[in-house]
Amino acid sequence: MPVGTAATVKALTNEALEELGASIILANTYHLYLRPGHPLIHKLGGLHKFMSWPGAILTDSGGYQVFSLAALRKITDEGVTFRSHLDGSEHLLTPEKAAEIQLALGADIAMVLDECIETPAPRDKAETALVRTTLWAKRAREFFLVNEASFGGMRQWQFGIVQGATFADLRRESARQLLELDFPGYAVGGLAVGEPHAMTCEMAGEVTALLPPERPRYLMGVGRPEQLADYVALGIDMMDCVLPTRAARHACLYTSEGRVLIKNARYAEDQRPIDPRCECSVCKRYTRAYLRHLFAAGEISAAILASHHNVHFYLDIMRQIREAIEFGNVAKFSAEMQARYAAGPA
C-alpha cells in the first residue's frame, strides 16, 4: 500500500495511482483527525468521496503518529493524551475514539488503537503494553460492532494488531488473545522499528503461524525492497511503507540493479532511463540526466517523476512476488533482491 498521509499520496495524483495499478492506499488517521478533521470528511461523504479515490483505503489508528510525532503524551488505560504537532492543542485518543474517527472517515479497513513502545523494549514494558493493547482491542471491537451500523451502512473491516516487542512468547500470547476477538484481519505491529531484519522475520513468523491464513495478515510499516519477499514467504499478505515516496523525494530511485542516487554527478550525461528494465511511463520517456537536472534545480517535477517510478517499482515487486508464488520460487526471488540491495543507502 502506498502511503497517502493526508489523503493524498505525496506528489502523485489519483490518476497517476490508477495508471500505476494501485488498488489500495493507506491514509493516516492522526493527520486527518487534526486536519481537516473527521467530522468534515464525514459530512462531505467520507474519505473516498473527499479525495475522489474509488479504490480501497486503509486507515491506521492514529496511535503510531501519536507515539512518534505528538508531544507531551501521557498513556493511561483510558487512552493517550497528546498535543498536536500542528498547534499544540491537547487531545485524548482512546480505543473508542480511534474507532469512531475511522468509522467517520469511512475507509474500507480500520485499525484498532494499540500501544506502540520503543525498541529495544525491556520485557516488563512489553508485557504491560501487551495487556493494554488487548484491553484496547476489546474496547475498540465492542465500540465498532455497536456503532458500525450508525455510520451510513457502509461496511468496514476492523483489524486487530499483535504486539509483544521482540519476545516470541509475548507475540504468541498477543496473537492468541486477539484471535478471541474474531477480527476479520490481523496486523503485526511494533516491528521494523530498528531491530535487525532477521528479528523482524522471526517475530512475524511466530505470529503468522498462529493467524488464520484465510484472513488478511498485515505487517505494518515495511519495508525495504529486498525485504518484501521474505515477509510474503512468512505469510504476510499486506504491507505499507512511506519508503518509495519518501526516498523518491530525496532523489533515491529504486531499480532492478539496485539504488540510483540520482543527484550523483555520474548521471549528468546518462541518457538511459532510471531503470532500463522498467515499464513505467517515466522510464519510457525521461533520462537519468534529465531527472538529475530536475533534482539539482529543485523542481517539483523531480518529486513527481521519481515518486511515480518508485511506487511503480514497489508495486512491480509485489507483482513479481505473486508470480514467484505461482512458480514456487519466492526464496530465489528474495535472494536475488538481497544481492542487488545488499549494500548502499536505504
Next chain:
Amino acid sequence: MPVGTAATVKALTNEALEELGASIILANTYHLYLRPGHPLIHKLGGLHKFMSWPGAILTDSGGYQVFSLAALRKITDEGVTFRSHLDGSEHLLTPEKAAEIQLALGADIAMVLDECIETPAPRDKAETALVRTTLWAKRAREFFLVNEASFGGMRQWQFGIVQGATFADLRRESARQLLELDFPGYAVGGLAVGEPHAMTCEMAGEVTALLPPERPRYLMGVGRPEQLADYVALGIDMMDCVLPTRAARHACLYTSEGRVLIKNARYAEDQRPIDPRCECSVCKRYTRAYLRHLFAAGEISAAILASHHNVHFYLDIMRQIREAIEFGNVAKFSAEMQARYAAGPA
C-alpha cells in the same frame, strides 16, 4: 506559452502538458545556461530531447533574468557582465553569446539579447537602450546567420525585440530599425513591467501597426487573464506568462467567474469543482474542499492540481479568443473578462 523556466513547467509533467494541449512552451536561457549548461544539453541532443518534449520551444535571450535576478551587472556596448544568482560566478552575456547558447539549446524560436530598462524610464535612458538594442540585434542576427548551419542542421527562428519604453516615437523607431534586419518574427519587450494596462496596449499597438501581420508578433511576459484578448485585438499572436503556474502554487485559481483564493475558509465544505464550467481533468474529479485541504496540508499535489487547472484556464482563454476572432466579437469577450476580473488579487 506556459513557462518552463528550467526545462520543466513547474509542477506539470510533459504528459500533463500534452493532455492540456500545450503546443509550445518557453524555457529560460539564463537558467539553463547556468544549470545544467548549454554544452551539456547540446551534447545530449538539444533541449527537445533533453526534456523529452516534442512540441515547440521558445527560449528567451537570458537578458531579462540577467537584469532582474543576477547581481553586480555592468552593461557596456559589448554586453552584460553579471554574477550568477546560484554561485556568484561572473559571466559575460553578449548578443553573440546569447545567440550561440540558444543555437546550442536548439529551441524552435530564439530571442535576440536586448537591453531591458526599469519603468518608468526617462527619455534619455530609453534612447540609449534603444540604440544599444538595435546594435545588439544586428550583431545577434549576423552571428545567427553565419553560425546556424554549424549547429546540426536544425532550423531555428530568431526573433527581434522592439524596445522604446513608454515613448511611442521610440517604439516606432525601434520597430523600423529591427524591420531592416528582416527577422522571421518580432517581439515587443519591456512592457507590462509596472505601467498601466492602457499604456501597455498603447505601446503594443504602436508597434504592431508597423510589424508585418504575416510574421508572428510576440508580447513578452503577459498577462492577466482579462488582458489577453486586448493584446490579441492589437495584433499580438504570442504571449508567455508565469502567472498561471505561479498563482497556482500560491493557491490562486482562475475560474470563469473570477479568482478563487482556495485557502479561504469559505471553501472548506465546498463540493463544487474549482470552476463548474471548466472541462479540465482536475475540475472533473476534485472538489474545492479537497483542494483547500491539500493546500492547508502543504501537499505537492496541491501545486500539481492547481497548476494543471490554471494552465488549462489560460489555454482555454486562447481557444475562446480564437473563436471570438472567427465571430468578430473579441471586444465583447474582452469586456466580459474585464468584468469578472475587475477586482481582487492578480
